[in-house]
Structure formats: structure tokens, C-alpha cells
Amino acid sequence: MTDLSRKIAELSKRRGFYSQTAEAYGGVAGFQTFGPEGAELKRNIENSWRKKFSDSLGHREIEAPTIMPEAVFEASGHLDTFDDMIIKCPECGTSSRADHIAEDHTGIDEAEGLSIEKIEQLFEEHNLECPECGEGLAGEKVEDFNLMFGTSIGPGDSQKGFLRPETAQGIFAEFPRFKEYMRNELPFGITQIGKSYRNEISPRQGLVRVRELTQAELEHFIDPEEDKPPIEDVEDVELKLYSRQEQEKEDGKVRKMTVREAVDEEIVESGWIAYYLGLAKQWYDSIGVDMERFRFRQHQNDELSHYASDCWDAESKVDDKWIERTGFAYRGCYDLKKHHEHSEEDYTVFKEYDEPVEEEVTEASPDMGYLGPEYDDKAGKIADRIQEKAETDPEAFEETEIEVEVNGQKYSIPEDKCNFERKTVIRNGEHILPHVVEPSFGIDRIVYTVLAHSYGEDEVDNEKRKLLHLREEVAPTEVAVFPMMDKDGMGQKAEEVSERLRDAGFSVKYDDTGNIGKRYRRQDEVGTPYCVTIDYETLEDKPETVTIRDRDSTEQERVEIRGLEEELSSRL
Ligand SMILES: [Zn+2]
Incomplete structure (x- = not known):
């Protein structure tokens, strides 16, 4: 693990953001449990996504089951093609992602799109080794491994089912219902936030590659001939684009341009994709992703899924590694056509x-x-x-x-x-088959990025301090309320203040444990923007006062208790 990711893992475990699942039983790779702080942070990020990509665009959110019958995945193509390349070590028995080993030791950036034969060839040419025991793997077989978790539905001669590998199929499969609900009027968008499951061959530490993940997906169904994106809503948003052409150059660069320029210069082929890149940039910025460590990267031709003509990823950097957070794909009518052909129902829309x-x-x-x-x-x-x-x-x-x-x-x-x-x-x-524009967000990775990009260290009163500069919009707690000590009526007063702030709509934590310095540090480490403290002066002052402490500057200001809600609102 690199420096920042190690610090995030340590802080996350100690402060209740996330930790490996079932550690008491030796742990299980690829599963993470969100603790109280992490669950709130994640929920806030999801709610912020919901506001930006569903509610404010007039899209509708649905909730489909996480288990679906085999037929759905036969139609979608996941049964046949949702594979990663696996190679097994004859010495220690460890199974590894063959393309990842190739990437790590051959200088190839994206080996996922290469053929099995090509990967086997790379193992021979470079004498690639087992990452666990160092045994040479040249000559070993590389095979496809399907990433879906299978299960059975019902007892006895039961029906075969799978845990969904993406939330999207829960939207596509029900399209005939949704088009009726939408009165056959294109365009419309259906969103979903929920769990997906991928039996990753080698899950990575932390939240980056997990076997159970949360996705936030938006399927925007459009008439490709009639419907145009409202580019004007985001035309001035500046994007950092790492295009296919630039990636192919020796010294390829990330280029800055507005959404409008990206469309006019045809750097982004689909106006719909450009539109969503603009919205996504605004959103990532608003939740505290560092724009210096953020870019959009276009898929190379060999990375492109067979259905998609143009794909971009939102990527952010933690330590020195760029990691995909969101995929933007123009999927054409691929998905609906598949379900139209495989099922008994009509997935077309009547266009008058x-x-x-x-x-x-x-x-x-x-x-x-x-x-x-x-x-x-x-x-x-x-x-x-x-x-x-x-x-x-x-x-x-x-x-x-x-x-x-x-x-x-x-x-x-x-x-x-x-x-x-x-x-x-x-x-x-x-009757036409609508086209689909799909922005697909990996929430766990976004939570991780927000933690990593808000992490800071400084010195307060000659003492080293760790803190999270979380934005108010996503911070698990907006205001922490402390009594200086839990005696002489200070505790009671602090509880009163907490209650009042909660009623006014703030997310509030009350804490009276340990010395006040430790309580401040604790809130700094979970990213609480403000602490309100009730002390002896509070009770003596007429009118009553409290102190408000700012997380980032650590400055404290004494304000009258009766205007506290307004004071905090103006700051938050
Ligand atoms: Zn081995």
C-alpha cells in the first residue's frame, strides 16, 4: 500500500468509516463493512447524487431486486462475456488476474482488452511470475472466469439465479413497464442506487475493488433522431479530457476545454456524453473531489465494449494511481434490443x-x-x-x-x-428501439476518493493533527456539541442546544466523553466542520453565549446562543 492509502485505511478503521468484513473470523477479501461514520458519509454522497442526477433532472428512481433469473443475464450477455482472465499458480495454487500481472510488469497500460493468446504470449516473453510465491507462470493456461455469483431460487429443482453484476439490468429488463408508466414519451431517465456483486479474482485492499459494491446508475432513454441534450446548461463547465488520440502519443496530454468546445471540436463524439461529463464534473467538485487530481479519460478502441461507440471514464488519483470512478457510455439500442429479442415482451416505443x-x-x-x-x-x-x-x-x-x-x-x-x-x-x-445514454457511478470508490482527497495533516499547539476537510454537504456530522465538563448544568445545557440544532435541521453529535482537546481531535478526524462548546461562561453570560470552533482554522468565536442557528447556517 502506498502512503496515503495506508493512512486512509488506518484512519477509516480507527474512526468507524470502514473496515474489512468478518475480521474476527480471519476476514474475507473483497468485502468491507461501513461503520457509523462511513455509512453516513456514503449516504450523504448517495443523497447528493440523487439530487443532482435524478431529482433535479426530472428522472425517476426505482428499486429492483439484487437477484435475477438466469434468463435476464443470458439476454444481457453477462453469462457469456462477463469474464476476467485468470491464471493459476501450479506451485502455491493462487489464482490471479492475468491481465493485471501483465500490466504490472510489461509497461502495458490496459491489458484487459487483449486476447487470451496475447496474454499467454506476454507471460512467455517476459517470464512473468506468480505475485504470491514468485514461481514462473510462462506456459500456464490463461482462462476466462465469469464474475457473476450464482445462486438458486427456491428449493428442489430450483431455478438458477444470479446476484446482479450491475444495477442496470434491473432497469432494462423492466423497460416495458417503465415506458407504459412514462406514457410512451421519450426521452426519460430511470435511476437506481443499489448493490451489485462481482466475484473479483483478486480484490484489492479497501474500497477500490470489492466483491459487493454500491452503484448509482442512470439510464437515459432517448430517441436518437429527435432528442438533443441541453448542452447550454453546462456549456461553460471546464473539463480535463484525456482523449484517445492523446493517449496514443508519446507525450500525450490532458487538455482543458469547455463542454461546448469538446462538442464543437468533436473530442467527445456524443453530445449526450459531453452533457453528462459536464454535470459529473460539477458534482465531483461539489462533494470535495480534488479537481487537480481528476480527469476524464476516453476508452481506447480495444477497451470499448462491443455495444458502445464512445466511452469515457471519470478518473481520480490517489497516491500515484489513476482509478476509474464513473463510466459514461453511449450504449445505442444494444440492451433493449437484446431483451426485445430474448423475451416475450415489446421493448419498442411507438413514435407518432x-x-x-x-x-x-x-x-x-x-x-x-x-x-x-x-x-x-x-x-x-x-x-x-x-x-x-x-x-x-x-x-x-x-x-x-x-x-x-x-x-x-x-x-x-x-x-x-x-x-x-x-x-x-x-x-x-x-415502433423504435430507444437508445441509451448511461452514466454509471461506483459509490464505494467515490467514498474512498472523497476520504483521500480531504485528508490533511497539520500542527496545532505544537501537536500533530490529522483531519478530513470534508465538505458540509457530505460530512457525517455538521455540528458537534460539547459541554466543557458534564457538571454544574453544562451537560444539560449542551443537550438542550443539540436538541435545538437538530430541530433546525442540522446533523448533530453530542459528546461529553474525555477531555475537550481529544474531543476536538476526534471531530477533526471524522471531518466535522464545526464544534459548539458550552462552558462556564455560557451559564454566566447574559445573554448566554457559546463558542464555535472552525475545523480547518481551529479558531474559536464566542457567539450568543439565541442566534446560533442563523450563525451556523451562514457558515455551512
Ligand atoms: Zn504461486
């Missing part, structure tokens, strides 16, 4: 034209009274083929015999048994 359109159509209604006796069990299939042919190749019906093929066998059907006709119909609209 401004004016009805006249259209010539060609169709056939084959004479089953003739086909049935003549072709027996093949009759239905033959009729289907004739109908298809009428739509796609109407000229064929100028002949006296129509040729169709069923299972490789050719059949000639007299034209007069096909009942072919051309007619004019009036269309009011058409």
Missing part, C-alpha cells in the same frame, strides 16, 4: 409522426387450403417464408412460381396460391 404518412406495402396471405395438404408439417414454415419474401422481394411475385427455402430444401409455390397484393396504408408512426 407529426403528420400521418402514406406508404405502399406489399404482403402475401398464402392459401393454407393448398399448402396444408401439399406440404404437411412444412406448410407453416413455407407460408412464413412467402410472407417474408412479399415484404423484402416483391418483384419475385411477377413470376408464376415463387421459390422459397426451408431448412436448406427448396420449394416452388404457384404465384396464384400466394395471394400477393400491393396496397397503400396510412401510418401514424413507427
